[in-house]
Amino acid sequence: MRLQDKVAIVTGGGAGFGEGIARRFAAEGAKVLVADIDDQAGRAVARAIGEAGGAADYVHADVSLARFGGLDILVNNAGMPQWNGPMLEVDEATFDRIFAVNVKSIYLAAIHAVPALERRGGGAIINTASTAGIRPRPGLTWYNGSKGAVIALTKSMAIELAPKRIRVNALCPVAGDTAMLADFMGGDTPENRARFVASIPLGRLSRPEDVANAALYLASAEAAFITGVALEVDGGRCI
Numbered sequence: 001m002r003l004q005d006k007v008a009i010v011t012g013g014g015a016g017f018g019e020g021i022a023r024r025f026a027a028e029g030a031k032v033l034v035a036d037i038d039d040q041a042g043r044a045v046a047r048a049i050g051e052a053g054g055a056a057d058y059v060h061a062d063v064s065l066a067r068f069g070g071l072d073i074l075v076n077n078a079g080m081p082q083w084n085g086p087m088l089e090v091d092e093a094t095f096d097r098i099f100a101v102n103v104k105s106i107y108l109a110a111i112h113a114v115p116a117l118e119r120r121g122g123g124a125i126i127n128t129a130s131t132a133g134i135r136p137r138p139g140l141t142w143y144n145g146s147k148g149a150v151i152a153l154t155k156s157m158a159i160e161l162a163p164k165r166i167r168v169n170a171l172c173p174v175a176g177d178t179a180m181l182a183d184f185m186g187g188d189t190p191e192n193r194a195r196f197v198a199s200i201p202l203g204r205l206s207r208p209e210d211v212a213n214a215a216l217y218l219a220s221a222e223a224a225f226i227t228g229v230a231l232e233v234d235g236g237r238c239i
Helices: 016-027 039-051 092-119 141-164 181-185 190-198 208-219
Strands: 007-011 031-036 055-060 073-076 123-128 166-173 230-233
Touching: 007 016, 007 092, 016 031, 016 039, 016 055, 016 073, 016 208, 031 039, 039 055, 073 092, 073 208, 092 123, 092 141, 092 166, 123 141, 123 208, 141 166, 141 230, 166 208, 181 190, 208 230
Parallel strands: 007 031, 007 073, 031 055, 073 123, 123 166, 166 230
Antiparallel strands: none
C-alpha cells in the first residue's frame, strides 16, 4: 500500500483521468475526496471505491477536509478543453472559462490546500497539464496557453513550497479516450482518430490507468526527491 492512510483530494475526479487517479489512489490505501461539478458521476466514483473496499467521499467542487481530518495529496485535475479550430473564432467567454478552470483553479486550490499540507508537515501537489503545454499544435492555441501556464506554475510553486516540504509536479498526458477527445480533434470521426493516433509513436491514445500510475508515483514516497517536474505521459508524442 503505497499511500496507506494518506488523504488525497482529486479535482475533476468524476470521470476520465481524475476517476482513474481517484480509484488508483484508493486501491493503494489513500482516503480520497472526489471533487467534481458532476454530482452523479462524482458520487458514482466515490461509491465504486467504497464498494471495492476503499475509503472515499464526494463533494461538489469543494475543498472541505472535515471528512478525513487533513490533507497529504492534492491533485488539480479539473480541466476544460477547447474545440479545435482557428484561434480568432474562440469567443472571450470561452477563453475566460478555459483559464478559470485550467489555471485559476490551481490558485484557488492552493489557498486552501497549502496551509493544510503544511500542517501535516508537507505533502504533494500534482497538477494535470498536457502535452499541449510542451509541444503546442495549431487549433488549440488558448488551451495550449493555459496548459503552458500550468507547467510554469508547477515549477514556480515547487521552488516556493520546497521549504515547507511540499513537492509540486505536473503530469503532461497526451489526449485519451475521454469526453474531451472530440473537442481536441475537432470532432470524433474514424479519420480524425487515425490521424491523431498516427502522431503518437507508441500507437495509441492515453488511458486513465497510464495517468493514474504516473500520479501514484509522484504522490508516493518513491518520488520524495522529485519536485518541479513536468512528466510526459504521452507514448512519445513530445519527442
